Every structure is written in C-alpha cells, then in structure tokens.
Amino acid sequence: MEAIRGRIAGRALLAGERLPSIRRFARVMGVSPSTVVEAYERLVAEGLIRSRPGSGFYVAGAAPSLDMRKPEAGRDRAVDPLWVSRQALDAAGDVPKPGCGWLPPDWMPEAALRRAMRQLARDDDTSLTDYGSSQGAPNLRRLLARQFADEGLGASPEDILLTGSGSQAIDLICRYLLRPGDVVMIDDPCYFNFQALLRAHKVSVVSVPYTPDGPDLAAFAAVLKEHGPRLYITNSALHNPTGATMTAQVAHRLLNLAAAHGLTIIEDDIFAALEPEPSPRLAVFDGLDRVIRIGSFSKTMSASVRCGYVVAKPEVIEALADLQVATSFGGPGPVASGIVHAVLSDGSYRKHVEAMRQRLTRARREIAGRLSGLGIAPWVMPRGGFYLWCRLPEGRDATEAARLALRQGVILAPGNVFSPALSAPDFMRFNIGQMPPKVWQVLPQVLVGAPSSR
Amino acid sequence: MEAIRGRIAGRALLAGERLPSIRRFARVMGVSPSTVVEAYERLVAEGLIRSRPGSGFYVAGAAPSLDMRKPEAGRDRAVDPLWVSRQALDAAGDVPKPGCGWLPPDWMPEAALRRAMRQLARDDDTSLTDYGSSQGAPNLRRLLARQFADEGLGASPEDILLTGSGSQAIDLICRYLLRPGDVVMIDDPCYFNFQALLRAHKVSVVSVPYTPDGPDLAAFAAVLKEHGPRLYITNSALHNPTGATMTAQVAHRLLNLAAAHGLTIIEDDIFAALEPEPSPRLAVFDGLDRVIRIGSFSKTMSASVRCGYVVAKPEVIEALADLQVATSFGGPGPVASGIVHAVLSDGSYRKHVEAMRQRLTRARREIAGRLSGLGIAPWVMPRGGFYLWCRLPEGRDATEAARLALRQGVILAPGNVFSPALSAPDFMRFNIGQMPPKVWQVLPQVLVGAPSSR
Incomplete structure (x- = not known):
C-alpha cells in the first residue's frame, strides 16, 4: 500500500493510469499475489485507486482538497x-x-466498555445488522424498569422509549407537545442547550430564578399565572449548572402548582447516578401523571455510545415512538443499546x-x-x-x-x-x-x- | 445467581429482607467469597437486590410488571x-x-462488522467514551469525500455532516428549510416515511407522478407554477419503491426547472451502492448548488450501527451542525462512525x-x-x-x-x-x-x- 501511495504522490503513477498487474507487482515486491490483492482492495476502499472489472486497477481521479477548516474558525461567533x-x-x-x-x-468504565464491545462482536447477526424494535431493545427497557421500581417509580418496560440521546428525548417530547409560539418555562440558570433546543422549536421562553432549594416558587406561580406555559423543563437530582438539589417541599408544592395550571414537566435527571443519596424526584412524587422523565448514560458510562430514554405514560410513549420512526427511523440501534445493557449488567458497574x-x-x-x-x-x-x-x-x-x-x-x-x-x-x-x-x-x-x- | 433468584421467586426471601452474608453464602454454596461478591453485584445491576454500604445486601422492592404489550396491539391501527x-x-x-x-x-458483511467491533474494543479511550466532534469523525468524512470525488461530486470533508441516520439527515434539513404551512413536493409513489416525516413538520405535501424515467416533468413544472414548493425530496439511483432510474435528460431538465423556481432538492441516494453502474445523479450535475445529498449505510452494511450523512454547501452544513447539536447534542458517536469507517476501509467490503x-x-x-x-x-x-x-x-x-x-x-x-x-x-x-x-x-x-x- 505504501509503495503504491508513494508512486501516486510522487506522480510516477497519474490519475487514470493502470496499476501494475497483481502478478507482476507481487513479483516486484517479493510478496504473494494475495497480499497484493489485499493491498489493492484496501486502496480501492480508501478511494485512491479504482477497479474496472476484467480490466485491472487504475489510479482514481485527482483527490479533492481534504484540508479541514482551521480550528480558529468560529471563534468569533457570538458567545451564545x-x-x-x-x-x-x-x-x-x-x-x-x-x-x-x-x-x-x-473516569469512564473503560474495561467494561471493551468487554461489552467484544461480547457484541460475538453476538448473533441481528444485533449487528438490524434496526431493532421501534421502542428500543426490550432487555434494556426491562433493566431500566427494575431500576426505576427500586427508587419508587412504577413503570413497565412498555412505558419506556429508548432514544438516540438524552437531548433527542427532550426534542421528541417538544415536537409532540409544542407548537410554534407556545410558552416554555426553564430555570435561570439552566443547562444552556435547553435554550438552543427551544429556539429550534420556535417557542417563547420564560425563566424562573433557581434557588439552592429548587426553583423560586413565588416566581414559578407568577409565571404560570402570567404566561400560561405549556411545559417546564428542569434538571433534578443535581441541577445543571448549579449542582443544587430540590427539596421535597419544593417538589411537592411545584407539582401542585403544575396540576392547577395543566403544566407538563420534563424532568431531566441525567446526573442522578452521581448523587451520594437519592434526592426527591418529581417523576416519583407524581407517578408519571404530568411529569415525563428523560435520561441517558453519557455522564457515567459513555457519550460515544448514543442512547437515551423517555419514561412516560403509555399514550405519550406510543406517540413519541411513531414520531421517532418518522424522523429518525427509530432510536438507538441494537449495537448501542446492547453495549449499554452489557455495561449496566456488568457486576463492576x-x-x-x-x-x-x-x-x-x-x-x-x-x-x-x-x-x-x-x-x-x-x-x-x-x-x-x-x-x-x-x-x-x-x-x-x-x-x-x-x-x-x-x-x-x-x-x-x-x-x-x-x-x-x-x-x-x-x-x-x-x-x-x-x-x-x-x-x-x-x-x-x-x-x-x-x-x-x- | 440462580440460587438467589430461586429463593426470591419462591418467596423464601421477601422484599426488604437481608441476603446471607458473603462469607456464609460462599460456605453454603461451596464457592469462593469472590464468586459470591460477583454474583451479588450482578444481581444488584439487574435491580433484583440492593446494596446498603456497611450493612449488606437486601432484596429489592416488588418488581414491576415486566410483561410486554401483546404483539397483536396496533394491528388494527390505520394502514398509513x-x-x-x-x-x-x-x-x-x-x-x-x-x-x-x-x-x-x-446479506450483510457480518465478518467485517465483527472485525470492526473487535478493533474498536482495542482502540484508544476517547473513541469509546467521548462525544466526538460536532460534524462527525474526520476520518470517515475524508473517506466519503474521496468516494464522492470518484463519482464526480466535488466536496471537501468540511461539506459533510455525519448524522444519526439517513432519516435524521432529511429531518435536519427540513427543520432548517421549512416553516409550518410550506409546500413540499414528493414523488407518487415515494418512500412512505417521507410522508410521515413531512407530517411531523406540519407542511403541505404535493406529489408528482413517477415514470420509469423519473418524475413526470410536465406535472413537475405544473406543480412548481401552481404551488411554489420550497423543497423536493426524491430517491435517485434506484427509486423507492419502483426501482426505476432517472435518465440524464430528466435530471438535466428537472434541475433547470428547479433553478427557475428557486427550488431546493434533497437527493436521497441510500440505494446507490446497489446499482450495477452509476446512474445520473442530481448532486453531481448540480454541484451542490441547490441539491443536498443525504445517504446512510443501513442498506449495505448495518442498520444497527446508526450513521447517516448530509453533503451540502458550507453555510448549510454549518447551520445543520448547530441544529444537530441543539436537538441531539451531535450525530453518531465515535463508536458508530468508527465501525462504519473500519468496514468501509476493510478490503473485503x-x-x-x-x-x-x-x-x-x-x-x-x-x-x-x-x-x-x-x-x-x-x-x-x-x-x-x-x-x-x-x-x-x-x-x-x-x-x-x-x-x-x-x-x-x-x-x-x-x-x-x-x-x-x-x-x-x-x-x-x-x-x-x-x-x-x-x-x-x-x-x-x-x-x-x-x-x-x-
């Protein structure tokens, strides 16, 4: 491969020119013909040479500029x-x-991830090649349902939808619930991507100050009354960016205010696994009536294996599953959910x-x-x-x-x-x-x- | 693990009850304490038992119903x-x-997929754990740019955005281009999911009959004049569902009509690898002026490894990359794009x-x-x-x-x-x-x- 690359780079072989025959090049290089076949095939896969059936191998057309944009680009964009x-x-x-x-x-469970990859490499064909079911792998949904039961959140595997990421879970819910011009309430401060995501939905955003005990309830009530938001998105467990924890009292009162105003809540508890002890959780208090929980595994396992989830009542899950098929032809494939399931089931996790x-x-x-x-x-x-x-x-x-x-x-x-x-x-x-x-x-x-x- | 599972199922151990200590259970079972530790940890990972630090292991609360919905459900939904x-x-x-x-x-390249998984299992940490760059893995984008150059489509790796799937690529472009109420033109017949996706965007759909040579150009011109569509979505190479191929003449005239009416075109050539010889391609004729190409690897490599792409001019790619970060926090992670890159570079592919x-x-x-x-x-x-x-x-x-x-x-x-x-x-x-x-x-x-x- 290096010999051919060198000849092309040094213009000893030009675009469109025929490469030496396999037999001849094997002799020249003192290797077996099968080694040359393998090298030529790899160079074809790289796009450097082409194969014309029955005629041999040819140098491909001039390569396009493969320079990447300078890393400095975008530095002067708005700090938004x-x-x-x-x-x-x-x-x-x-x-x-x-x-x-x-x-x-x-910081990540590297050894368990490698074990999971090797395990999947040995698995049956379908998990490597097929789309998987539209709600996501049943074994992972069963495992999550058991974990939720353990914290007091009764949800069956059918109440869970696996998604491509935690952000995508929120995005699907917003697509399902919101129309342009709707009002959505978020915390001030809050995870910055909530704002970027809501901008993509063309909705109005109102915010409520976050205190060390959770959102400021007087401000929360005033926003409900004045703006009639359709949705409130918040981080529970460990609030992003403050790291604060909502108290049980705030959670209880907040849910009563939400019920009185027909507000739906997305609870993003993506950092929950990093709590020393479980804190009050809106979905657990509410029993998935008006709270929709989302999460992912990107903070404690891997951000590379893209997999998030939504837990909600059945009619919401059914609508979100349809929407995910329409817009992404499903959520995480069996490779991603298989890795997550294997690591979660690994005794070391x-x-x-x-x-x-x-x-x-x-x-x-x-x-x-x-x-x-x-x-x-x-x-x-x-x-x-x-x-x-x-x-x-x-x-x-x-x-x-x-x-x-x-x-x-x-x-x-x-x-x-x-x-x-x-x-x-x-x-x-x-x-x-x-x-x-x-x-x-x-x-x-x-x-x-x-x-x-x- | 089976012994403990049996005791819980047979109610010899009830919810909240303490499990035998590790040392005692090891003696009873005639195994080493480390074997019991491993078994207990796995049962904790499954959610069947819990660990209380300093106090031991306990049977978790009653398991939720883990029954899956009957497969018959949904059979009577509308045939849409x-x-x-x-x-x-x-x-x-x-x-x-x-x-x-x-x-x-x-039909899929099973052996190459398994090799790719094993290779990734040995790879450096970051590809197993990190989000990866916002436009997607540079090595895969470089490889795609070379393949595109080979068919006459000049595009640099910077003109490519990796996405979570081919559908997601179309979805992102629709989010970028369309507003509710816009008109979008599709073929009749066309891939059914285009309709489901466009419904999620709340746009009006008009269709143009597909002939064995491509869309009916008289009808195409009439729709442009009467409805002023913003976007046309079509499958080229091998049209879905008909398997027909657009002729060069239709492609040329269609692009002229599109230019005269300010129409943008999404060309989905997801089946292109299955053509015996390359057919006329809109993106190649047009040079990415008003044509946006999307594709994926789900038909010839794996649908489980979710990875698609968009090729378009730089300002479109930049906007789509922002939108993908806002709504999914990026496209395919390094695990997915790494598998695709490894299989594409495999000499056997x-x-x-x-x-x-x-x-x-x-x-x-x-x-x-x-x-x-x-x-x-x-x-x-x-x-x-x-x-x-x-x-x-x-x-x-x-x-x-x-x-x-x-x-x-x-x-x-x-x-x-x-x-x-x-x-x-x-x-x-x-x-x-x-x-x-x-x-x-x-x-x-x-x-x-x-x-x-x-």
Whole structure:
C-alpha cells in the first residue's frame, strides 16, 4: 500500500493510469499475489485507486482538497448557548475544557466498555445488522424498569422509549407537545442547550430564578399565572449548572402548582447516578401523571455510545415512538443499546460509579479551595456531580474572560450562556474533572484581563 | 445467581429482607467469597437486590410488571405510512417481511462488522467514551469525500455532516428549510416515511407522478407554477419503491426547472451502492448548488450501527451542525462512525457489495418470475436494488391483502402507503430478499380474500 501511495504522490503513477498487474507487482515486491490483492482492495476502499472489472486497477481521479477548516474558525461567533457546545466538542483532545459537560475518558468504565464491545462482536447477526424494535431493545427497557421500581417509580418496560440521546428525548417530547409560539418555562440558570433546543422549536421562553432549594416558587406561580406555559423543563437530582438539589417541599408544592395550571414537566435527571443519596424526584412524587422523565448514560458510562430514554405514560410513549420512526427511523440501534445493557449488567458497574462519586467528592473539595484562593466563590457546595457554579471576583466579566481564555487554548463556560435572563454575567461553571495545570495558569490572567463592562 | 433468584421467586426471601452474608453464602454454596461478591453485584445491576454500604445486601422492592404489550396491539391501527414501519420493526425475527425496507442479516458483511467491533474494543479511550466532534469523525468524512470525488461530486470533508441516520439527515434539513404551512413536493409513489416525516413538520405535501424515467416533468413544472414548493425530496439511483432510474435528460431538465423556481432538492441516494453502474445523479450535475445529498449505510452494511450523512454547501452544513447539536447534542458517536469507517476501509467490503449485487440480480429474476405466475406484474424491471413494485391481479385491493396477511403473520407493504394521492390501491412493494416459503403460501390466499372495493 505504501509503495503504491508513494508512486501516486510522487506522480510516477497519474490519475487514470493502470496499476501494475497483481502478478507482476507481487513479483516486484517479493510478496504473494494475495497480499497484493489485499493491498489493492484496501486502496480501492480508501478511494485512491479504482477497479474496472476484467480490466485491472487504475489510479482514481485527482483527490479533492481534504484540508479541514482551521480550528480558529468560529471563534468569533457570538458567545451564545451553542458557543460552549461547539467549542468543547470540536476542541483538540489536549485542549483543557473546564467549560465542558463531561468527564475525561479515564473516569469512564473503560474495561467494561471493551468487554461489552467484544461480547457484541460475538453476538448473533441481528444485533449487528438490524434496526431493532421501534421502542428500543426490550432487555434494556426491562433493566431500566427494575431500576426505576427500586427508587419508587412504577413503570413497565412498555412505558419506556429508548432514544438516540438524552437531548433527542427532550426534542421528541417538544415536537409532540409544542407548537410554534407556545410558552416554555426553564430555570435561570439552566443547562444552556435547553435554550438552543427551544429556539429550534420556535417557542417563547420564560425563566424562573433557581434557588439552592429548587426553583423560586413565588416566581414559578407568577409565571404560570402570567404566561400560561405549556411545559417546564428542569434538571433534578443535581441541577445543571448549579449542582443544587430540590427539596421535597419544593417538589411537592411545584407539582401542585403544575396540576392547577395543566403544566407538563420534563424532568431531566441525567446526573442522578452521581448523587451520594437519592434526592426527591418529581417523576416519583407524581407517578408519571404530568411529569415525563428523560435520561441517558453519557455522564457515567459513555457519550460515544448514543442512547437515551423517555419514561412516560403509555399514550405519550406510543406517540413519541411513531414520531421517532418518522424522523429518525427509530432510536438507538441494537449495537448501542446492547453495549449499554452489557455495561449496566456488568457486576463492576455499580462499583465504578461509587468510585466516581468518591473521586468527585475529593476533587470538588480541592478545586473549590483553589478557586476560592483566586476569589472565585462557589454559589453552593453541591452534594455530588462534577459542576461548580461560581461567582467571579467583583468587577470581572465571564464572557470576556471566556473569549480571552479561548485565545490561550482553554474552553470556559461563562454564566450568561446558562441564563435566559442574562442575569449571570459574573458567573462561571467549572467542571471539576477538567482542570489540568494549564487552567490554573490561564485563569488568573484572564480574570485580570476581563474587567466588567457594567 | 440462580440460587438467589430461586429463593426470591419462591418467596423464601421477601422484599426488604437481608441476603446471607458473603462469607456464609460462599460456605453454603461451596464457592469462593469472590464468586459470591460477583454474583451479588450482578444481581444488584439487574435491580433484583440492593446494596446498603456497611450493612449488606437486601432484596429489592416488588418488581414491576415486566410483561410486554401483546404483539397483536396496533394491528388494527390505520394502514398509513407509519403502519408498515412499525409492523416491520416490531415483528418477531421469524415473521416473514416482504414489506420491509432492509435485507436479512445473512446479506450483510457480518465478518467485517465483527472485525470492526473487535478493533474498536482495542482502540484508544476517547473513541469509546467521548462525544466526538460536532460534524462527525474526520476520518470517515475524508473517506466519503474521496468516494464522492470518484463519482464526480466535488466536496471537501468540511461539506459533510455525519448524522444519526439517513432519516435524521432529511429531518435536519427540513427543520432548517421549512416553516409550518410550506409546500413540499414528493414523488407518487415515494418512500412512505417521507410522508410521515413531512407530517411531523406540519407542511403541505404535493406529489408528482413517477415514470420509469423519473418524475413526470410536465406535472413537475405544473406543480412548481401552481404551488411554489420550497423543497423536493426524491430517491435517485434506484427509486423507492419502483426501482426505476432517472435518465440524464430528466435530471438535466428537472434541475433547470428547479433553478427557475428557486427550488431546493434533497437527493436521497441510500440505494446507490446497489446499482450495477452509476446512474445520473442530481448532486453531481448540480454541484451542490441547490441539491443536498443525504445517504446512510443501513442498506449495505448495518442498520444497527446508526450513521447517516448530509453533503451540502458550507453555510448549510454549518447551520445543520448547530441544529444537530441543539436537538441531539451531535450525530453518531465515535463508536458508530468508527465501525462504519473500519468496514468501509476493510478490503473485503467492495467484494461484499459486488456479491450482494449479483445475488440480487439472481433473486430479482427468480422472484419476478414467481410473482408473474400469480398474476402479480412488476411495473418495471429494476437495474438493481431489492424492490419490485408490482401491480396485483385485476380487482385485488392491496391494503386489504396486507391486513389479511398480517393476521397470518406476514408483513406486506400495500401500494397506497407509498402514494400521497392514494393512486396505487392495487400495487404492492416486494422485498426480494425477504420472500421465504411462507410468503408463497399466504400470498395466493390473501389475493383471493381481498377483492377491490372499487
């Protein structure tokens, strides 16, 4: 392969020219003809040469420019809710990303994932090739139903729909429930992608301030009365970005307000596995009457194996399954759900998650201490998870700091991308698993360079 | 594990009760304590028992009902464009599915898929755990760009967006281009899921008759003039369901009409790999000016590994990438795109596809002959692919025949689910790879039992 590549690169073989016959090239190279066949086939698969049946192999046409866009592109785009996602997803592997929403690979159950892949490689044909059922793999839905029962949420496997991701679960529900112009309530601050997603649905967004005990109920009631939202989307268990936990009292009152106003709630408890003890959960209190739960495995297992889920009452699940077939021809294929099922059933997984929680507790204490030393103060000390929502020293602007940090190759998540009301210009969300030494060099410099414009 | 399961099932251990200690149970069973630890951990992963740190293992709460809905459910739903998809996806493995849109597992490159899975199981951490870049894996985009160059379509890897599936690619483009109430043109007949997808976008659908040479151009021009559609969605290469091929002349004139009326075209060439020789392709003629190409690997490689793509001009790709992050937090993860890349680069893949084509040619001839013997006549004899679009004997109703066949455990695809104008009540689409003996028993019976209601 290298010999042929070299001749094409060195123009000893030009586009359209016939390659040496298999027999001749085998002789020249001193290898067997089958080795040459294999090499030629691989070069065909790469698109470098073509095969003309009965006639031999030819150099393919001039290759298109395969240059990738410069990584600098898009740096000057608006610092909006999509900015952090795109920067963090597209950064090179060695770029520190305290602003991103996932943990580094060495926190993930690598060995169990490899075992799961090998197991699937030995599995029957259909799981490698077929679409799978429209609601998603029954064995994974059964396993999830058992876990939900354990936390007091009665749901049968038929009440669960597997989806391509947690975000896609929310997106499907929004497509099912919302019409352009509807009003949707979210927290301030909240996960920035809620705003990007709702923008795609062309709905109006109103926000309610988040307190250390959950959403501010007086504001919540006022929004219900004034704007009549159709839907409220929130993170429970460990709120993103604050890491705060809703109290049982707030959950109970919030559900009563929702019932009185015909409000549907999406509860995204994607961080629940990282709690030390289970906290009050809306879906459990409500019994899936007006609460729809969504989740995924991207925070504790793998973000590469795309698989999320929705738990809701049967008529909602049936409609969402139709919608997912119409728009994606189904959710995760059997390969993805098979990997998730294998890792969840692996005896090591529970210990892995327990070890993650303990490692996070140590990291949280250490990082909070070091940030405080820079005058960066956590708003609350979360019970679990990997976020610290922090106020910058007085007079510092987080968006400007994030822009400056990006120029030095560090991706930060400034407060206002989380704030529908832009009420957090001096806040920053830090991911305690993504704070290598370079962050601690860059952070003091960008704080100095980013005076508040207010 | 079996011993504990038996005790719980036999009520010798009740919900909330403590399990024997690890040491004691190891002695009772005559195994090592580490074996018991492993068994308990697996039962915890299954949700059957719980662990309380420092206190031991306990039987979990009563299990929820894990019964699945009866497979009969949904049989009486309307025979609409979603009917065939849901029936075919949710049928048991041994149910014959001449109405479905994929080939059986033994047609797929099973060995290459297994090699790809094992290769990924050995790969570096990030591909197993990380989200990957927002446009999708660069190595797969480079490989696709080379293949496109080979057919005369100049596109750089930056002009390609990987998506969760071919359907999802179309869905993203519709979200980007369409507003509720817009008019979209499709073929009559066309792939039934186009209708289901467009319904989710709340747009108006107009259709244009498909001839053996492509869409009827007089009707095409009339629709452009009268309805001003924003978008036209079509299958090129091998049209679904007819298997017909657009001629170069039709392609050329169609593009001129599109240019004169500001029409955008989605060209779905998902079946292109199954053509014996490449046919005229709109994206190649047009150079991605007003044509957007989408595709996937579900027909020739695997439907389980979910991965599709869009090829379009840079500003479209940039907007679609944002939209995909907002609604799904990205497209296929590195596991899916890694498997696709490995199989495409595998020297055996081209031969596999060539063997598929030859096997299809033989099957097509045989099945067409047998169908003709029943008075079921192919509308055209396709050059490739796995569909035969056939007219039933006079006076037979395809929808009724499909209903009767379903009761006998055979899934058929009646003509009108493909026809926006319901102009194909006596047509049926057959998948020549999905015709086991039972189909040939059931087919004559349901034809007799399904007189036309006209």
